[in-house]
Amino acid sequence: MVSVQSDGQHKCGGFLVSKQFVMTAAHCFNKEQELTVVVGAHDLKHSSDRIAVKFYHIHPGYMPSDYYRKDIMILQLNETMKNAKPISIPNKDQKIKAKSKCSVAGWGGTTTNGSSTNCLMEVDVSVIDNYACEKSWNTILSGRVCALGPGGFCQGDSGGPLVCKGTAVGVVSFNEKNNCDKPTAPNVYTKISSVLPWIKAILNGVKYLYKPSWWSPFHLARIMRANFSLLLTVALTCLMMSGTFGADIINGKRPKRNSLLYMASIQIDGKHKCGGFLIDPSYVLTAAHCNNSGNMTVILGTHNIDPKGSNLRRYRVQNKHKHPLFKEVKNGNDIMLLKLSKKLKLSKALKTVRIPSKNKPIKKKSKCIIAGWGKTEKQDLVNELLVTDVSTINFTTCQSMWKKVDTKLPENIICAGGFDTKSGACQGDSGGPLVCNGLAVGIVSFNLKMNCDYPNVPNIYTQISKYLPWIKKVMKGGA
Missing domain, CATH: 2.40.10.10 (Trypsin-like serine proteases)
Structure with a gap:
């Protein structure tokens, strides 16, 4: 002692x-x-x-x-x-x-x-x-x-x-x-x-x-x-396991100018809250835990969401469709559809991203990308969209890693990035897409509370294909 x-x-x-x-x-x-x-x-x-x-x-x-x-x-x-x-x-x-x-x-x-x-x-x-x-x-x-x-x-x-x-x-x-x-x-x-x-x-x-x-x-x-010294063990901005339990882009880079034009910045009272992505001229897909009180709007068609920008295209959210079984992030069903106030006209500057047409498992070690405006390893929030590569991880391996931190994973999820890598997601990019071969297969959901010190445990994404019947029902006006 x-x-x-x-x-x-x-x-x-x-x-x-x-x-x-x-x-x-x-x-x-x-x-x-x-x-x-x-x-x-x-x-x-x-x-x-x-x-x-x-x-x-x-x-x-x-x-x-x-x-x-x-x-x-x-x-x-x-x-x-x-x-x-x-x-x-x-x-x-x-x-x-x-x-x-x-x-x-x-x-x-x-x-x-x-x-x-x-x-x-x-x-x-x-x-x-x-x-x-x-x-x-x-x-x-x-x-x-x-x-x-x-x-x-x-x-x-x-x-x-x-x-x-x-x-x-x-x-x-x-x-x-x-x-x-x-x-x-x-x-x-x-x-x-x-x-x-x-x-x-x-x-x-x-x-x-x-x-x-x-x-x-x-x-x-x-x-x-005073000649004191402190230790740095490569500090990365960290994830929260709460309402915004998801995501920053760690070790990201700027995407090509005409790419990722489906990305959406979900904003509350004019400030970036979460990522999202356009899957239809009238609908943006995001995470259910991004449903906060306040005036929700969506910015589309740009990589730069600097509020000082004069050409930001901001759209009002007409209806928020949170999955009916969602209660909290750790229990799953972390998915929400936002119906925009107007049907958008697609162009060279505005695109949709495809989602799966049927329920199909994602192979382990699939090469994918994630993108967002969340925290990075250097600063809290960014105005420029960042993208990074991640690989999917075998569910059994993922589950065993999360068990070590006393967490049982919910059903209908995908594991990718974070573990055994220096790339992944953190706060601010919750709701963004996991895109594999041009197909949005997952939604950024969560990682271990306030911990982006990679390697750690895998990032968790909601698996979109598991919710196709619900998505189709909402978009047909049945929910």
Whole structure:
């Protein structure tokens, strides 16, 4: 166990994962404070070995505003601890079974709003089923472990390890605000095995400079002047598993001038929300989760949707036909037809894209494309349409990958991109088409919550051919 300190006062817990590296929580870092660590002391009153931190390695996906996503940091010490005994961590990504008996330790408060203690305290806890935990917190908590017991952690215990059978499997992240005594929601830990590639890169000496999106230029300048260093593990803008659970174009390029003229920008109150595509002079196909309140319009016939452009062709949506079985993204049926207020005249600048004429499976490793105006690896939204190549992935392989993050895939979907590649979709391109051999076969639906750090898990698309009877019924006026 390690006490992570600021100005000689205990701030967070931590633990040695090698003789020179301490693992703790990313939220223990503060731009105004330089951290030191005390190693190997149970009683902080009688500790003397204080070690400076040489490098601060914060996970590039850390996002405090999203329930402390990727809340993990590795501190590289100024010296090697020759006599220290690091704790083992998992060597592969693995599910932690519910009801597993574990322990958590720290110098934090023993009651709500209580002061930190000088003596190390330990308590037994049990792992909680992830679904039950997500229900308690009312959000998706991928890459986390939840645990609860008669006791648990409190303020000052952040960064300490959740230890199960002698292995550190989690890092103390957050609990119910101002309620350590009788929490109604489980304590939440960052799951160590979910970020193993990043951890291994750090421990093997990979160093990059990374500026998280939530820092100010002042913040970065201060850190550089203080000779601090952060790690970049190629940060990509990430996907959300929520209403806009889908998509940015990662590693995309501009398409040829006269191509992809079926692409549609679905906008709410004049701002790009989702992608879509024209399948008939009167109908645009998109994702059901793009159905947000506000004035919905569609821009067609252009690759550039810059609102300053004077020649944007904006069309009003007359009717929104969301699939009747759609409830939420993770349950499938993520498809919606938009009937435009007028029948459009097709031209050299405006085309439709074909969709399947019958229900037919998509072969694995099919070469396809996706396109959109969503986030990229460099910026939040783009005005210029971007396109990238992806390959379809065998459903069994896809399903097994998603099982590792405790997610059961819905029926009637296609998997493509994201996994084992640097190309794929993220927020802002939900509803866009997966096009294979000139045929729109899928609709961008979702990826793992806020995580475009490829390789990861495959992107998920609604399979259009499974909904042909419904599409035909809507377009004939029967829905």
